[in-house]
Amino acid sequence: MDIHDSPLLTDLYQLTMVDSYLQRGMVGPASFELFSRKLPPGRSFYIAAGIEETAAWLENLAFGEDELEWVRSCGHFRPDFADELATMRFTGHFDAVPEGTVLFPNEPILRVTAPLPVAQLVESRLMNLVHIHTLLTSKAARCVLAAGGRRLVDFGMRRAHGAEAALAAARATWIAGFDGTATCLAGALYGIPTVGTMAHSYILAFEREIDAFRAFADAHPDNVILLIDTYDTMAAAHKVVQLTREGIPVKGVRLDSGDLADEARKVRSIFDEGGQQQIQILASGNLDEHEITRLIAAGAPIDGFGTGTLVDTAADQPHLDMAYKLQEYNGQPRRKRSTGKMHWPARKQIFRVFNEETCAGDTVGLADETLSGSPLLERVLENGKRLGPATGIQQIRERIRDNLRQLPPACLRLDASPEAYPVTISSALEEAARKADSYQV
Amino acid sequence: MDIHDSPLLTDLYQLTMVDSYLQRGMVGPASFELFSRKLPPGRSFYIAAGIEETAAWLENLAFGEDELEWVRSCGHFRPDFADELATMRFTGHFDAVPEGTVLFPNEPILRVTAPLPVAQLVESRLMNLVHIHTLLTSKAARCVLAAGGRRLVDFGMRRAHGAEAALAAARATWIAGFDGTATCLAGALYGIPTVGTMAHSYILAFEREIDAFRAFADAHPDNVILLIDTYDTMAAAHKVVQLTREGIPVKGVRLDSGDLADEARKVRSIFDEGGQQQIQILASGNLDEHEITRLIAAGAPIDGFGTGTLVDTAADQPHLDMAYKLQEYNGQPRRKRSTGKMHWPARKQIFRVFNEETCAGDTVGLADETLSGSPLLERVLENGKRLGPATGIQQIRERIRDNLRQLPPACLRLDASPEAYPVTISSALEEAARKADSYQV
Numbered sequence: 050m051d052i053h054d055s056p057l058l059t060d061l062y063q064l065t066m067v068d069s070y071l072q073r074g075m076v077g078p079a080s081f082e083l084f085s086r087k088l089p090p091g092r093s094f095y096i097a098a099g100i101e102e103t104a105a106w107l108e109n110l111a112f113g114e115d116e117l118e119w120v121r122s123c124g125h126f127r128p129d130f131a132d133e134l135a136t137m138r139f140t141g142h143f144d145a146v147p148e149g150t151v152l153f154p155n156e157p158i159l160r161v162t163a164p165l166p167v168a169q170l171v172e173s174r175l176m177n178l179v180h181i182h183t184l185l186t187s188k189a190a191r192c193v194l195a196a197g198g199r200r201l202v203d204f205g206m207r208r209a210h211g212a213e214a215a216l217a218a219a220r221a222t223w224i225a226g227f228d229g230t231a232t233c234l235a236g237a238l239y240g241i242p243t244v245g246t247m248a249h250s251y252i253l254a255f256e257r258e259i260d261a262f263r264a265f266a267d268a269h270p271d272n273v274i275l276l277i278d279t280y281d282t283m284a285a286a287h288k289v290v291q292l293t294r295e296g297i298p299v300k301g302v303r304l305d306s307g308d309l310a311d312e313a314r315k316v317r318s319i320f321d322e323g324g325q326q327q328i329q330i331l332a333s334g335n336l337d338e339h340e341i342t343r344l345i346a347a348g349a350p351i352d353g354f355g356t357g358t359l360v361d362t363a364a365d366q367p368h369l370d371m372a373y374k375l376q377e378y379n380g381q382p383r384r385k386r387s388t389g390k391m392h393w394p395a396r397k398q399i400f401r402v403f404n405e406e407t408c409a410g411d412t413v414g415l416a417d418e419t420l421s422g423s424p425l426l427e428r429v430l431e432n433g434k435r436l437g438p439a440t441g442i443q444q445i446r447e448r449i450r451d452n453l454r455q456l457p458p459a460c461l462r463l464d465a466s467p468e469a470y471p472v473t474i475s476s477a478l479e480e481a482a483r484k485a486d487s488y489q490v
Numbered sequence: 491m492d493i494h495d496s497p498l499l500t501d502l503y504q505l506t507m508v509d510s511y512l513q514r515g516m517v518g519p520a521s522f523e524l525f526s527r528k529l530p531p532g533r534s535f536y537i538a539a540g541i542e543e544t545a546a547w548l549e550n551l552a553f554g555e556d557e558l559e560w561v562r563s564c565g566h567f568r569p570d571f572a573d574e575l576a577t578m579r580f581t582g583h584f585d586a587v588p589e590g591t592v593l594f595p596n597e598p599i600l601r602v603t604a605p606l607p608v609a610q611l612v613e614s615r616l617m618n619l620v621h622i623h624t625l626l627t628s629k630a631a632r633c634v635l636a637a638g639g640r641r642l643v644d645f646g647m648r649r650a651h652g653a654e655a656a657l658a659a660a661r662a663t664w665i666a667g668f669d670g671t672a673t674c675l676a677g678a679l680y681g682i683p684t685v686g687t688m689a690h691s692y693i694l695a696f697e698r699e700i701d702a703f704r705a706f707a708d709a710h711p712d713n714v715i716l717l718i719d720t721y722d723t724m725a726a727a728h729k730v731v732q733l734t735r736e737g738i739p740v741k742g743v744r745l746d747s748g749d750l751a752d753e754a755r756k757v758r759s760i761f762d763e764g765g766q767q768q769i770q771i772l773a774s775g776n777l778d779e780h781e782i783t784r785l786i787a788a789g790a791p792i793d794g795f796g797t798g799t800l801v802d803t804a805a806d807q808p809h810l811d812m813a814y815k816l817q818e819y820n821g822q823p824r825r826k827r828s829t830g831k832m833h834w835p836a837r838k839q840i841f842r843v844f845n846e847e848t849c850a851g852d853t854v855g856l857a858d859e860t861l862s863g864s865p866l867l868e869r870v871l872e873n874g875k876r877l878g879p880a881t882g883i884q885q886i887r888e889r890i891r892d893n894l895r896q897l898p899p900a901c902l903r904l905d906a907s908p909e910a911y912p913v914t915i916s917s918a919l920e921e922a923a924r925k926a927d928s929y930q931v
């Protein structure tokens with residue numbers, strides 16, 4: 050079993066519900082939509098991601114023999130349930146906003162329309178995929194906004210939550226606009242530029258720090274970025290000037306500890322006084338959009354940032370509110386009324402209005418309404434098959450860049466109001482909500 | 491390439507350092523140790539986990555042809571580097587505390603001793619594995635302490651950070667003492683008991699709530715736990731009493747929204763007044779150790795808790811301080827002096843002293859010292875091969891239970907002081923640190 054593709058990467062209740070639906074012949078068409086009710090504090094938007102991975106997963110959904118064997122032997126199900134699962138495929142429709150689209154609360158990211166058991170079955174992994182990619186891409190986009198064009202690279206693999214999260218972080222930071230990742234496997238699988246030179250252990254493995262610097266320049270003359278905070282940062286900066294005068298092509302140095310703004314200023318002075326204005330200063334260590342903003346505001350002469358743990362775990366907000374809810378079954382709109390968990394029922398569409406090059410407002414309406422603005426949800430899979438080629442990460446990267454450029458300035462602040470962008474509900478959708486609530490229970 | 495086993499799931503700097511070491515013949519024995527310098531606020535201990543997964547990964551470490559092709563073509567390396575990597579295996583020693591051991595700051599979780607390039611190469615994925623398992627197991631153990639013997643289940647798969655994190659969460663919660671997980675794949679792969687009944691969408695798919703309740707009881711008569719907060723929780727509770735009187739074997743109900751303590755009290759009254767004292771009340775929705783503690787302190791009549799997002803993302807503290815540092819190279823102790831990042835050098839051992847059934851204090855000394863107390867680090871792999879069978883999750887679960895029982899009460903508080911447990915540094919280790927610092931740089 051490949052853990053990424055296994056249909057057993059789901060919650061047991063999906064299977065108990067599917068079992069019950071099949072027993073009762075409840076296989077009519079159902080539409081579920083995924084959306085976020087509210088954003089974390091200080092955020093006005095998020096970036097929809099994970100759409101392409103989800104489409105690929107849906108297309109290949111199938112129970113293998115090992116998985117069916119577990120269903121037979123786990124003790125939860127009647128004997129013939131596994132046989133029914135054996136033939137189950139995703140034969141429905143998958144509509145979604147293009148990956149990399151900026152979205153706002155209560156707007157559907159995607160819609161699944163399929164026979165009720167299938168549409169239910171896919172919930173857990175679909176959410177798992179869309180959530181991690183959306184979470185990390187949205188976080189990385191904030192770093193890109195904060196860095197104001199300075200170089201940004203992803204160093205966070207070691208503390209990402211496992212292998213899939215590490216790769217998702219490398220992909221997310223790249224599509225959000227970072228310049229590269231340290232994660233080699235993301236280079237091999239996605240073609241993302243890889244970056245990296247040395248750790249403190251490299252310096253420690255040599256008798257003297259300067260021996261390590263020389264050895265690295267010898268092995269990697271095109272990529273001489275030296276880590277200078279292992280022992281005494283200022284002493285190391287003077288050594289760098291000396292090496293440069295000897296002809297060693299030092300491109301930059303990295304600071305990874307201490308007061309980065311203060312250290313960067315002192316190191317910059319040493320380089321400038323030594324006539325080495327061309328040597329760049331890179332910084333890493335506990336960086337995220339907030340710390341990058343603080344360093345830039347403090348006038349720190351830092352040319353590039355390496356982010357790690359705080360971005361790859363989305364540490365200040367490691368989860369997003371996200372719900373996959375039944376909107377319509379057998380043609381009738383549905384919604385639950387649990388306290389604090391209301392949502393807009395029925396199959397919906399987002400209509401985005403532009404004022405020249407800027408987004409001016411969205412309306413969420415019914416999927417079959419025609420309202421002014423560009424509809425955002427598009428069909429990705431029809432009857433389980435892709436309608437067009439998958440979108441590559443380069444194209445998603447450009448879409449995110451363009452979407453961020455189109456946002457009004459109030460949305461781009463790191464402490465934006467959740468209401469910075471106007472989202473309206475159409476009157477037809479309000480009517481559908483009243484209708485859904487009128488059902489007896 | 492399996493992303494979990496690929497040696498390219500690493501940071502590029504590991505490969506650039508390995509390349510340089512090989513070019514210079516720096517292949518002498520190196521020892522690296524993994525440890526945590528400090529814990530999050532309110533925590534006095536953590537639980538070492540991921541040891542078994544790491545041992546299995548080290549044993550199988552090898553570059554495949556696809557991976558070597560990336561090394562050849564990525565543009566960072568000399569042509570023959572890939573050929574040298576092709577024969578690289580983990581041929582060193584791996585010492586670690588038994589998985590599930592309670593540890594404190596500055597104590598080594600594990601030690602890798604191998605030729606410098608190999609010991610360096612393994613850093614990133616080793617940390618990635620130990621970090622996610624340790625993070626989630628430590629978080630889950632706090633929930634177990636908070637729940638005071640009440641039933642606990644893991645519902646968090648959908649917002650865990652990807653597939654590996656979701657499985658790690660199911661495993662972590664189980665070894666920490668939970669009663670089951672919703673994640674089917676964890677049942678199939680690890681044999682963890684799986685739990686689950688229905689989502690709100692199940693209720694919504696029926697014309698009337700009571701039809702959904704009856705249908706579920708019909709399909710799963712042994713597992714009738716009904717979700718009662720879709721429309722009107724108290725009305726649903728009365729329906730449950732009615733169904734029970736009709737002979738439907740309702741085991742319990744689940745509340746997933748609103749003020750859980752208040753709703754549970756009201757539902758309990760309806761059941762008790764209806765003569766249904768045996769129906770259990772389970773709660774879910776934004777639960778972690780803090781909220782469980784609050785609910786129990788408020789006297790909420792809740793028999794079991796389902797944790798989700800907040801536990802599976804370790805939301806209040808989604809990363810732990812953890813460092814893999816060169817301790818010794820060619821027989822000489824090493825440590826860096828970066829501001830705020832000092833650590834104890836040399837190969838170390840932890841000696842734990844017991845006072846009857848309670849841990850009384852640890853001493854961190856040199857690996858070849860003999861001090862009073864039980865040494866905790868044991869050899870797992872010698873020359874790359876396992877010395878004994880892998881430890882199963884059942885045994886790890888028992889070890890965690892026993893380790894938690896042995897902790898002094900001050901350590902078990904959810905707002906424990908980081909100094910609640912005495913850890914001493916041996917005088918020989920202090921001397922080794924002075925020696926390491928005496929190197930010229």
